[in-house]
Amino acid sequence: MNTKYIDLINQTYDFPQEEFTLNTASLEFHGIDLMELVEEYGAPLKFTYLPKISDNIGRAKNWFAEAIKKHEYKGNYNYCYCTKSSHFKHVLNEALKNDIHIETSSAFDIDIVENLKLEGKITDDTFVICNGFKRDQYVKNITRLINNGHKNCIPIIDNYEEIGLLSEGIKGKFKVGIRIASEEEPKFEFYTSRLGIGYKNIVPFYKNQIAVNKNVELKMLHFFINTGIRDTAYYWNELVKCLKVYTNLKKICPTLDSLNIGGGFPIKNSLAFDYDYEYMVDEIVNQINITCDEADVPVPNIFTEFGSFTVGESGGAIYEVLYQKQQNDREKWNMINSSFITTLPDTWAINKRFIMMAINRWNDEYERVLLGGLTCDSDDYYNSEQHMAAIYLPKFKKEKPLYIGFFNTGAYQETIGGFGGLQHCLIPSPKHILIDKDADGNITTKLFSNQQTSEQLLNILGYEH
Template sequence: MKNKYSDLIEQTFYWPQEEFYVEEDQLMWHDINLMDVIKQYGTPLKVTYLPKISENIQKAKRMFNVAMAKVDYKAEYNYCYCTKSSHFSFILDEALKNDIHIETSSAFDINIIEELAEQGKLTKKNYVVCNGYKRDQYLDNIARLINNGWTNVIPVMDNKREVTELSDRLNEKTSIGVRIASEEEPKFEFYTSRLGIGYKDIVPFYENHIANNDKVELKMLHFFINTGINDTAYYWNELLKCVNVYISLKKICPTLDSLNIGGGFPIKNSLNFDYDYAYMAEEIIAQVKRTCEQAGIQEPHIFTEFGSYTVGESGAAFYNIIGAKQQNDREKWYMIDSSFMTTLPDSWSINKKFVMLAINRWSDPYERVLLGGLTCDSDDYYNSEQHSNAIFLPRLTKEEPLFVGFFNTGAYQESVGGYGGIQHCLLPAPKHVVVDRDEDGEVRTKLFAKEQSYKSMMKILGY
């Protein structure tokens, strides 16, 4: 009878996978023995595996450059990292090793840009694409960069007033972008994105607010799809509409030369995940090339803004199952030593699923369970996986503790969860360990942050 946890995984998925395999009854992740890490640092534990960041960046750059070569695309590809996905210094340090550019979304991002430049990790040759609704402080900081000689800063206009308010702060002429307010998916709660300027208003906006402004010139047209780059009729329709707006603008605006296709590649949320990245890159480039050729317009430089794709698959969270509660004849709860609401807030707020696997005891029998967090909130639970409306884990015993891992958690969870602040029920933020490899390929771990102390919470609360 095949009732071991390892049997379940092997029967359900193609196994082993690129980053996962089992050795001596324990899960290995990127050739890292996770039980060794857990024994050294304990749980709950957040881990960032830095080499995965560079791997994904290089993969995307290679795919887009190959796609351009296939259709003789006569323009450049620029990879931007969206800092809002994770602002940690070790993330930016790793990403910037790969000759990329930066996308910002708020005022303090600019302070990070200046700090990175002071450390020699970012130069004025890098593009800095500034998105988001721009309040005074954000406009002041953007203008400071530009007035200090950052000629590749591209503020993307989110609304009509921003052109005038930015121009009033500039000493020199600068390039800007305009964001299109894309139409949302039919199932969304409203029809048009609150960000950007409507399709029909783009050309009049250029003619009335930009064309005769001696402080700005239009370089970039930007569009963003909230659901990311996916092989759906909705995505291809929005892309085509955007390219047609680009063509209309290009005919009256010679300085326009760049198209920013915001909305990133998806990342693995299940071991059944199947996505043809190379096909999508090739189809995007081919459609842009073909549409521009038909209109007699030179194809634009392509900018992408990848946040979750850049950093998401570098992250993981590990928990200890500290107890079980049989609440009725069908519902058995495994309690983790932390909270989903505080450490994986997307699982609670938008019902996002992550890759979830047992770390140890793969030879043990499994059972169907629900996972509960430590807060007193009824919403603090995890009850299904992306591929199945259920969770299965090895049975809990008194002889050996059980550990569980959630993978590809590296994007947004710390910022959405309020890293370093006050968490629900005053549960402490877990330890955070950064994993890298030295020149010989040997794994190196470093404790970035200790578990949050009661003293830091008391200070924040004013005690």
Template structure:
């Protein structure tokens, strides 16, 4: 009778997969990492960042675009940019920047990180710094300082009509800008148009009024961002073609315009049944841009992408221990973990974000359907079938047999949204964090990035200890 947990997975998904396989003892391996050994040494809750996955995804994207450019004889260049807001950690940026990429910023303090990277030689003045977001006074000043210090490849993206004059006041020389399109949102949204950027119909008039005859400002880039990411659906292709119409119209009157930023990232794997043809999507995007420009008899743009979650998301994983099981009625079994979803995986409760969830051990035992509960006293601190790709099944709970579970591809946004190093809901501490690297000979090395948060840290923040 095939009623073991590993039988369930084998009957439901193709398994093993690229990043997941089992040891001879039927315990889970993640990117060839012996997770049980990590847990035995460091305990739970535990957070890891597997840095090689960052470089792997960057190189995959570069190769997809290179292949599409060659296939369609595309005459522009491709620039991969990393959205720093996905994860600002130094070890993440250091790994990403090893791949000759560029960066996209969102706020004033991002520019301070840029300056730190310049000082250490991680980037140079040839690195494009694309400045997105609504620009308050400090952000404008920091951008101006960067450009005034001869970083000509800093491109502020104009989000509203007033930003251009604010930048002009503080920048001493001529400078390049981009314009962000306020794209229309998917029909399921509560509003029709993004709050960010300038409307399709207003971009050409804005250019003619404030940029065309302005000797100080060069329009370099048109920025196109879709909130829901790059997807093969009618909505995405329709918005892309509307964007290309604007690009063509601008290019015919603006010779300095030479770049199109197709912001809005690729999705990442959220279940073992995840399917997405990245290579096809890149090929089709390049084909559509090439065709529209050829038909209009204008030069094709350089293509910029801004990938945040795609860059870093699949490098992260969180591990927990099932502490206890509570049966609250005749149908619901609650497995309580030794941490909190609200504090360590905030997207799981805030936006019902789906992550891959798998047990680490006991794959060769029977399974049961459960709900997962966090330690806080908040009723929203749970993970169930609404966040998961389907009902949650785990090896049957037994008080004398420890059960460990992992949430995978958690590397983007969770620390920044959860408030890394700060107060946590119900004062549940943040987990210990590890950085895992791979040497040139393929050996994995593990470094403790941060120990588990202590009560003294909380007391200091709250003003009880000085």
């Protein structure tokens, strides 16, 4: 009988996969023995596998290079990293090894840009695309960056007042983009995005506020879809509407030369994940080419803003199952030694599912379980996988510790969870490990942050000693 956990995985998924392999009875991730990681650092722990960041950037650049060559596309491609996905220095340092550009969303992002410039990681040639609703400090910081010589800083206009606010402080000419307020999917609670300017209002806005201002040069049209770049009728319909706006605007605005197709690629959320990245890139480039040719306007330079796609698949979390509670005839609760709400907040906030597998004991029999976190909140649980309505893990045995891993968690979880701050029920943040490769290709590990202590949390709360 096929009753072992390894049998379940083999009959459910195509396994092993590029990043997941098995070493006897324990899991490896990109060749990293995860049980060795647990034995060295303990659990719970989080980790970031830095080489995956460069790997994904390289993949996307290659897809666009191939599509541009195939369709004889006359514009350039620029890869931007959305810092909001993960602001950590080790992430930016790794990403910036790959000749990329930066997308910001708030005032303090500009401070990070200036810090990276001082270290030579960013130059004046690096595009800094400034998205978000701009008030006060964000406007001041953008103004400072441009006035200090960063001419490739492009604020993306989100509302009608921002041109005036920026013009008050910026000395001389500066470049801007306009964000299109795209229409959301029918299932959304609202019809039009709160961000940007409506399709029908963009040309009048350009004529009334930009064309008459000798210091402002429109360079970019920014198109963002909240649900990301997906092969759906909704996405292609919005792209066609965006391209019509671009071609109409280009005919009256000769300085416009770039199209930012914001909205990222999806990342792997299951061992059954299936997405044809190359097809999507090829078709996007093809559609832009065709539309511009029909309108008899030059094709734009293409910008993309990839956040989760850049950093998401580099992250992971490992927990130990502490105890099993049989609550009724059907429900067995495996209690982990941390909290989902605090360490993987998207599982609680938006019901997001990550790849989840046992780290060890793959040759043991499996059982159906629910996973519970340590907080006293009834929502602190994880009860299904992306393509299964249940969770199956090796059977709980008190004398044989069981470790479980969640993978591709590298985007947003630390910032949404409030890294370094208070945690729900004062459950401490776990230690965080950075994993890299040296010049010879050998795996190296380094402790980035220790598990939070009670002293740290008490100091935040005002209980100073």
